[in-house]
Amino acid sequence: MNYKTKLKDIKAFVFDYDGVMSDGGIYLANEEIIMRSGNVKDGYAIQHAIKQGFKIAILSGGSGKSIESRMKMLGVKDIFLAVSNKIEEFNVYIKQNNLKKENVLFMGDDIPDYDIMLNVGVATCPKDAAWEIKQVADYVSDKRGGYGCVRDVIEQVLKAHNLWFNENSKQW
Secondary structure, rough: HHHHHHHHHEEEEEOOOOOOEEEEOEOOOOOEEOOOOOOOOHHHHHHHHOOOEEEEEEEEOOOHHHHHHHHHHHHEEEEOOOOOOOOHHHHHHHHHHHOOHHHEEOOOOOOOHHHHHOOEEEEEOOOHHHHHHHHHOOOOOOOOOOOHHHHHHHHHHHHHOOOOOHHHHHHO
């Protein structure tokens, strides 16, 4: 089945952070400060999807106050950082939020994301994801991690729901 036919069933997005929201580069200012680069268009799409009623969660092995701060600024409430077993945390999240796996789009980029990729409605990844992840993805974005891949999948889902370009989309 073509992944596009499943987009109308999506009610929630779950994203890895490093390598998806960021380009995977970590810049060390000192031992306490880690900086990451992100994409403003990804941020716009995230806050717009939330305004349209979609749930968004971050599920990452990485950690840092900057991740939490950025996501909260965009309206994301479900932020899980320093997660060692992503599939366990994912299963808890969907149960607590009364979600069915088939109603979730997940985007990951590396091997710790593999089990979730096999257990969602639509499994997606950035263009520069690990080979193993690309093999199980329903959709591989033409954008790299940190360079608009999040916007790409959110835009596709919102377009499938006729919620992408409307009066609400013109305000941040």
